[in-house]
Amino acid sequence: MSNENNIKIDVSELNLWYGDNHALHNITVPLYENKITALIGPSGCGKSTFLRCLNRMNDLISTVKIDGAVVIDNKNVYDKDVDEVSVRKRVGMVFQQPNPFPKSIYDNVAYAPLKHHQVRKGKECDELVEKSLRDAGLWEEVKDKLHEPGTSLSGGQQQRLCIARTIAVKPEIILMDEPTSALDPISTEKIEALMLELKKKYTIITVTHNMQQAARVADYTAFFHLGKLIEYDETETIFVNPSNKKTEDYITGRFG
Numbered sequence: 001m002s003n004e005n006n007i008k009i010d011v012s013e014l015n016l017w018y019g020d021n022h023a024l025h026n027i028t029v030p031l032y033e034n035k036i037t038a039l040i041g042p043s044g045c046g047k048s049t050f051l052r053c054l055n056r057m058n059d060l061i062s063t064v065k066i067d068g069a070v071v072i073d074n075k076n077v078y079d080k081d082v083d084e085v086s087v088r089k090r091v092g093m094v095f096q097q098p099n100p101f102p103k104s105i106y107d108n109v110a111y112a113p114l115k116h117h118q119v120r121k122g123k124e125c126d127e128l129v130e131k132s133l134r135d136a137g138l139w140e141e142v143k144d145k146l147h148e149p150g151t152s153l154s155g156g157q158q159q160r161l162c163i164a165r166t167i168a169v170k171p172e173i174i175l176m177d178e179p180t181s182a183l184d185p186i187s188t189e190k191i192e193a194l195m196l197e198l199k200k201k202y203t204i205i206t207v208t209h210n211m212q213q214a215a216r217v218a219d220y221t222a223f224f225h226l227g228k229l230i231e232y233d234e235t236e237t238i239f240v241n242p243s244n245k246k247t248e249d250y251i252t253g254r255f256g
């Protein structure tokens with residue numbers, strides 16, 4: 001694997017237990033800046049669990065125990081002096097089901113930046129809302145109805161609204177957990193095109209069950225099986241010339 005890229009998230013010897021269930025085993029992986037990394041593997045192999053470790057979302061589950069390190073820009077986000085809210089601001093997340101707040105399109109985007117005092121109400125906030133919606137590829141479709149409910153949009157538009165809401169707080173990393181699995185093919189295509197645009201500014205880690213999607217958008221792909229990272233490499237290598245038999249069996253549809 002080429003090493004010309006900057007490491008944005010350096011995960012080392014990460015283990016996670018849900019009670020007695022050892023769900024992630026000693027995961028060590030460098031995730032690269034301004035790249036899209038796809039996490040693939042059969043259901044229950046730990047993809048979402050791993051993704052949620054990157055912004056400390058698993059801290060919200062009381063039975064979880066984690067050890068190991070997730071180092072972002074030279075600082076382990078699990079160090080005692082790190083506040084998890086600040087981690088979640090730097091590492092945004094987009095979920096499988098579009099989940100806009102029960103608020104207007106405008107307020108969905110403006111809510112967090114206003115709450116965190118990143119912008120003032122009025123012109124400054126208006127500009128941020130417009131920029132975020134533009135960057136999420138949604139502005140032209142919603143600019144005349146910003147005060148209508150976010151839930152009045154189509155599923156694909158709602159997902160782009162959720163992406164606009166995520167980028168409005170200026171994260172450095174965006175985690176996506178099967179961001180297109182609830183969408184039709186045309187909306188999926190728009191989100192994939194958007195991901196390729198967004199990686200110029202952000203580091204993206206995405207979970208997908210869709211092999212074609214991983215092949216289309218991801219620079220790097222990590223294959224998980226039973227809580228272990230089996231293989232991680234440039235996407236083309238994973239799909240064309242995997243070195244592990246399990247990877248080959250999975251991508252050729254022999255299991256999963």
Ligand SMILES: Nc1ncnc2c1ncn2[C@@H]1O[C@H](COP(=O)(O)OP(=O)(O)OP(=O)(O)O)[C@@H](O)[C@H]1O
Nearest residue numbers: 018021023041042043044045046047048049050061
């Ligand atoms: N909140 C939770 N509490 C307890 N166990 C959990 C929880 N979430 C996941 N697990 C367990 O952790 C393991 C990994 O699950 P995870 O959801 O990370 O897998 P996944 O690869 O994302 O699966 P899928 O593709 O089906 O979404 C499974 O054994 C699952 O049952």
